[in-house]
Amino acid sequence: MEPRKVYLDNSATTAVAEDVLNAMLPYFSAIAGNPNSLHQWGRDARRAVDEARENVASLIGAKPTEIVFTGSGSAADNLAIKGSVWADKKGRKHIITSAIEHHAIMDTFKWLGKNGCEVTFLPVDEFGMVRPETLKEAIRDDTLLVSVMHANNEVGTINPIEELGAICRERGALFHTDAVQTTGHIPVDVSNLPVDMLTMSAHKMYGPKGIGALYIRKGIKIVPLVHGGGQEYGIRSGTENTAEIVGFGEAAKLASRLHETGEEARVSRLRDKLLDGIIARIPNSFITGHRTKRLPFHGSVCVKMIEGEGILLRMDYAGIGVSSGSACTSGSLEPSHVLLAMGLDHATSHGSVRLTLGRDTTDEDIDYVLEKFPPIVELLRKMSPYKGG
Ligand SMILES: *Cc1c(COP(=O)(O)O)cnc(C)c1O
Numbered sequence: 001m002e003p004r005k006v007y008l009d010n011s012a013t014t015a016v017a018e019d020v021l022n023a024m025l026p027y028f029s030a031i032a033g034n035p036n037s038l039h040q041w042g043r044d045a046r047r048a049v050d051e052a053r054e055n056v057a058s059l060i061g062a063k064p065t066e067i068v069f070t071g072s073g074s075a076a077d078n079l080a081i082k083g084s085v086w087a088d089k090k091g092r093k094h095i096i097t098s099a100i101e102h103h104a105i106m107d108t109f110k111w112l113g114k115n116g117c118e119v120t121f122l123p124v125d126e127f128g129m130v131r132p133e134t135l136k137e138a139i140r141d142d143t144l145l146v147s148v149m150h151a152n153n154e155v156g157t158i159n160p161i162e163e164l165g166a167i168c169r170e171r172g173a174l175f176h177t178d179a180v181q182t183t184g185h186i187p188v189d190v191s192n193l194p195v196d197m198l199t200m201s202a203h204k205m206y207g208p209k210g211i212g213a214l215y216i217r218k219g220i221k222i223v224p225l226v227h228g229g230g231q232e233y234g235i236r237s238g239t240e241n242t243a244e245i246v247g248f249g250e251a252a253k254l255a256s257r258l259h260e261t262g263e264e265a266r267v268s269r270l271r272d273k274l275l276d277g278i279i280a281r282i283p284n285s286f287i288t289g290h291r292t293k294r295l296p297f298h299g300s301v302c303v304k305m306i307e308g309e310g311i312l313l314r315m316d317y318a319g320i321g322v323s324s325g326s327a328c329t330s331g332s333l334e335p336s337h338v339l340l341a342m343g344l345d346h347a348t349s350h351g352s353v354r355l356t357l358g359r360d361t362t363d364e365d366i367d368y369v370l371e372k373f374p375p376i377v378e379l380l381r382k383m384s385p386y387k388g389g
Pocket residue numbers: 011012072073074075077102104149151152153178180181201202203204210211212
């Protein structure tokens with residue numbers, strides 16, 4: 001019998017859904033025109049891009065003209081932040097973000113901080129949540145932009161973006177949210193949210209890698225980072241990546257149907273079974289992030305007195321794919337900036353493990369993980385340098 005394989009790293013990336021792949025394939029060869037060409041080959045490609053834009057827009061309650069396709073979620077984050085900072089005509093220099101952002105946001109803010117902006121990083125509570133009061137205290141008359149992620153990729157906590165956005169509206173600052181972890185997984189409706197810009201990425205929602213989108217509310221001015229042929233309303237030049245855009249559109253269509261099939265409830269039940277099972281079976285382990293205000297597919301724990309990296313490797317050997325800390329910082333010995341911002345000490349945060357479920361995760365998968373995980377921890381603790389200390 002084949003050994004069981006359980007992929008629990010869906011926050012890092014998801015597999016392309018079969019329907020998505022099938023929708024994409026003709027656009028690599030049979031329908032390979034440039035969407036900007038006026039002949040039939042071009043028109044066929046243009047039609048596909050338009051339809052995909054409608055599907056992505058409709059997933060988040062936006063208008064198609066408010067969606068700009070980009071080369072990734074990271075590219076959309078950069079476009080939102082640099083594009084709106086450089087477009088400001090009032091000379092405002094103060095920008096705000098949180099201490100738990102993805103590197104695509106955090107490093108962009110740090111860079112702007114060295115290049116003419118004044119940056120405030122908002123602290124978070126013990127769940128990794130940005131409290132609206134902290135934004136109220138930090139926001140100023142010269143605050144141009146606030147960017148706070150919708151849900152955190154490392155600990156799954158969902159931020160109160162409705163309240164945060166409302167504070168920005170009141171004070172005349174732009175509000176951007178990185179919604180890469182939420183779109184396609186929980187309802188996101190910009191027609192009901194005080195959000196000016198919102199980032200999405202296809203590969204976190206069963207679409208292809210290397211394609212993202214930025215929602216830009218009608219009337220918001222941003223400058224392009226890439227000049228050229230004027231594609232994407234002049235905001236992101238470059239020939240449209242037709243196949244990937246089609247894949248993103250199909251993934252959005254699938255996700256909007258999933259809202260109705262109860263996938264959110266199904267996966268969150270499995271998540272709770274996993275998290276409850278882990279803390280019941282592994283002594284000195286605890287859940288990181290918020291228990292209820294969290295992504296339905298997202299589990300994260302800390303196992304005291306050992307390294308998450310060691311767990312990752314032994315879980316991998318058992319056919320289970322998880323991550324320790326954030327994927328971007330793994331391999332380095334720097335503890336996660338998210339866990340440190342939540343108040344965890346260095347040693348404890350080294351024992352962090354993230355287990356993120358997907359559409360194909362089953363009860364049997366969870367049973368298998370709950371069988372394999374505790375003995376791995378026991379073994380590692382016997383070998384641990386922290387033993388007895
Ligand atoms: C994955 C991720 C990104 C980056 O998206 P890419 O398409 O991989 O560039 C940005 N923000 C968050 C919260 C993410 O999880």
